[in-house]
Amino acid sequence: MRSSCEIWIAAQGLCDKVTLAGWQRDLVPIYSEIDLVVMTSINEGTPLALLEAMASAKTFVATDVGGVRDLMIGQGRKRDGWEIFDNGILAPRAPQVLAGAIDYLLRHDELRKELGLAGREFVKSRYSDERLAADLENLYLHFAQAKNCISANPLRPAENPLPNSL
DSSP states (O other): OHHHHHHHHHHTTOTTTOOOOOSOSOOHHHHHHOSOEEEOOSOOSSOHHHHHHHHTTOOEEEESOTTGGGGOOSOOEEETTEEEOSSEEEEOSOHHHHHHHHHHHHHOHHHHHHHHHHHHHHHHHHHOHHHHHHHHHHHHHHHHHHTTSOSSOSSOTTSOSSOTTO
16 A cells, blocks of 8 residues: 555655655664654554554554553543543544544643653563563463472572463
């Protein structure tokens, strides 16, 4: 659909405002330049793009599909057909509603920054290398103990070998 998108962008006179970057490997310069991330997916599991955005302290507007709601922080507050959370906005796949949510965040710089920082803390607390490695280690230890391969974790004998989240 790239060519049809390029034609539409040109017809709207937006060539100086919209870039279709395509697949990128080095995302640091991209996230450092953007104001917010917009994800209009029809279906998602846990979208890596939103985790990357939050890790980069960028807020987002995303469609309320699949596992996206699981990434939201706090209690959602309804506004103009969309819901604002402590780290971003969830919206239906309605172009006018999505545009309203994007416009809202672009007009509120301080709020956008606050939501981005809350997202960064969320990712650091739930998706750090250390936490993921510990969860994986505990999972393996649980199965090893269940198979009577080991009796207890010699490194952390007082801890429950199975994380509460499993």
